[in-house]
Amino acid sequence: METVKVKKESKNKIKVDFERAPLSVRIRQKFFSLNFLKNVVFKIFRTVLLIGIAFVILFPYIKIILKSIMSVSDMKDATVVLITKAPTFDQYWYILTQNGYLKAFITTFIVSFSVALIQTLVCALVAYGLAKFKFKGNTIIFGLVIMTLMIPQEALKNSMASYFRQITMVETTLNPISFLFKALQDWTGIFENGYGFSDSIIPLFILSIFGLGFKNGLFIFMLRQFFKGVPDELEESAFVDGSSTVRTFFSIILPISIPMLITVFIFAFSWQWTDDFYTTIFIGEGSNLSFMSSINAIPEKISKDIMYEAEAIRNAYRAAIAGTAGILIALPLIIMYMFLQRRIVEGVERSGIVG
């Protein structure tokens, strides 16, 4: 039995005095043991490693940021490597004013947001169908999903462009979509050139509606694994209560999978935001639609200024301009990411991708 001496007693707190080892012994036991040493070494190693790799990841971005505030005189100066001597915000100013950043921003935002929304919803639908219903052809459809993921998009570059340019001309007997567009053309005559879309963003939406956008196979795969982890009892009880499958999906399954849907949405949004593949296929040079991928051109004013400089300096300046454009492209994404990154990890953690 220990004897407990009450030193001080108040309404909420009680301070007692009990026998304990002297401080020196306690310190020795805590800090001079092998376990403690191991722990400290491991923690130091881990922290150094994490900081090191974080540095590796961030260094290119840091370099771009530092170069974006350099002036031409800094680039001529051999002593300037990363830290500028004469900081300037000219490059930001030129891109914002002369390259039509604001216009590109608005267009890209509207397109990316709607495309990402459509892709998330469609992929969730398809993934739910693949995860929760057993029917003939289930595995074939899943195989097709994986196939769309495996074929590089560059392989379809030319045929994609020609397909949408002449969508009404494709063999219509076997092709439901082409048949649909042919009927639409006969009825309304919406296509100016009479065949299909040119310099239009609509093909991107069509691809998204049918779950064929950029890396949609991955989204379907991720969501399918997530839905497989949702217990069947949930749907069964909804079914017993008289809810149809469609209603169950929209009012029960979708709300509980919001973290995962946000993850997919972030991926879809940021990949569409930085996309330079689909926009260059579908939008020609002469179009008045401008996207983020087109703002990294050298502004006229600057190209005049640096015309008489040496080749190396011109290249460095061009790279700095491109880097500045990159910062301005990435900035909205990084801000969004800062707010939503917790959701990404949470969503994927709950996905239970274990087969």
Next chain:
Amino acid sequence: MSDTKLTNKRNVVASDSATSNTFYVKPKQQQKVVEQVVEAPVITEDPSIHAPVYTRPVGSAYKAPKKKRPLSLSGKKALSGWLFCLPFVLGVIGIYLPMVIKSIEVSFHGPTGNDPFSFETYKAVYLESEFTVTVVDAIRDLIIQIPAIVIFSLFMAIILNQKMTGRALFRAIFFLPVILSTGIIDAILDQTAASDMPGGAGMDEGTGDAAASDGFMSALDMEMLLSNINLRFTLFGTTFDLVEIVTNLVNQIFNIVSHSGVQMLIFLSGLQSISPSIYESCQVEGASAWETFWKITLPMISPMILVNAVYTVVDLFTSADNRVMKGLAGYGGLFRQPGNFSAGIWVYTLLALVVIVIVALLLRTIVFYQRKD
């Protein structure tokens, strides 16, 4: 019991085996057998007597009047399954497959895509030595990069799964490349890296050293250190130099890190799904962290290793910063022509599929699936 046997014998319909079985079954089941037997004469009746004779054309089989039956539950489920997958199925039939077929078709009709059927483009692609060399190099790099990325992302996922201060910040930084290293930003990063290489900051440093010191570890330093160690082996006619492999990996660390974001996320989700009670019982039994990793974590996470390895191959093969992809966009004359371009890219895709199948088959042998109860 004898009674049952009797009934059976009276209406000789059921097979002998059925009757012999009835000797050893419980009374309730016996009843069932009896019922079956009683019903049997109805089946043996000639069905034609029920049919209205005057409507039946000669020679046609008898059909019972059609009764509209509601869909069974499984039928309904199958139907709604198709309904949910409908957008994708329609898209694949209407958009994707026509594009794929068109692209393959173009490659078989000469460089311009308008000639009669021939293998000319494939021959041209095969004879373009620069392309074949690049593809072989890319596949060799891939064989080294797949394990590097998978192991690195597993390692980082385990570390990022531990409780520590600043975990959220580190996670945010590590997953940043997932959203940033695609499309235009990737191209811009490449451009800035390329502009640094020749001249730029290190103009005075001479030739060989300047290029080498741009990496995180100087390959020359490493080689000088390890030149006496002869770590080479030959496989399928290509020589693998271990020192070179290590220095390459270290110099490509940014590439590896920026390509392992999604893999890290997948591993992290797998680690989260392992029940903590398993680790607890391991601790109680006195297993060390090392043993726990090899006996618990690795087997439990092995399905994800397969998924990640396949995803890594797909990602590396299809990413636009891939050497072959760049080459296809860049090689002047030959790949400007649509026929040659398609031929080149389909050869490449086919090789990618072969690599994926090999990787999947190899990893399937080590995958352990936890049985769900």
